[in-house]
Amino acid sequence: MAVQPEGTPCWADAMFGDVEGAKSFYGDVLGWTFGESSTEYGNYTQAYSDGKAVAAVVPPMPGQEGQSAWCLYFASPDVAATAGKIRDNGGEVLMEPMQVGDFGSMLLARDPGGVVFGVWQAGVHEGFEKTGEPGAYCWAEVFTRDPAKADAFFPAVFPYRAQQLEDEAIDFRIFNLGDETVLGRMKMTDEFPPEVAPYLNVYFSVDDCDAAVTRATERGGVLRLGPMDSPFGRFATLSDPQGAAFSVVDLTTTKGDMPKASDVS
The missing domain is CATH 3.10.180.10 (2,3-Dihydroxybiphenyl 1,2-Dioxygenase, domain 1)
Known part of the structure; x- marks a missing residue:
């Protein structure tokens, strides 16, 4: 690798x-x-x-x-x-x-x-040895209450090209390296309690989103959102028993059209 x-x-x-x-x-x-x-x-x-x-x-x-x-x-x-x-x-x-x-x-x-x-x-540890497969990391989103700061900061630190999703329902931006989309940025709405600090939400791929949610909740995890369908896969957001937030997604179960995104100058 x-x-x-x-x-x-x-x-x-x-x-x-x-x-x-x-x-x-x-x-x-x-x-x-x-x-x-x-x-x-x-x-x-x-x-x-x-x-x-x-x-x-x-x-x-x-x-x-x-x-x-x-x-x-x-x-x-x-x-x-x-x-x-x-x-x-x-x-x-x-x-x-x-x-x-x-x-x-x-x-x-x-x-x-x-x-x-x-x-x-x-060095000798180059990072993930697999991604985008069940059991592995596949995606992440910056959840922030101040999208303007995130949108200025991340492309200044890393060589990202930004695109804004053309969706009036959410304020969502994606960051690309070349032709590959590597990171999302979501504006936190009032639905997030004020005590929830801004964070990076990490997604892990699973074979079956609903089955993973069942296993997680049976083991003391808390379902925060979903499971729900999307053009990117069926996903859910959880907290583990020690409070760490993460998401699971079945990348093979997609529904709906991919949203359009426009370049940001």
């Missing part, structure tokens, strides 16, 4: 106070298996689907306990240079660029609207 182009979502992980509980939940819902925890790197534990690395779970570091959440990482050829772009465009670097053995280098940041994300400069 080649190193991903700059700005490509390339990895996802989450901190859990109960790592064993998270492994049991996602193992059941997404079919993941887990490798040995790496004590050298804070008991970081990789998740696998069909033997291919798809995500990781890790316990919080002392003093960093809090709400569990999925973190999406974007590929960068130079995390230090990306850190500069983040600061220059109104973002905040939460964790300075850090070498992680020979695996690669990372940073954590927050956009001007409050969305937390990661950046990954690949």
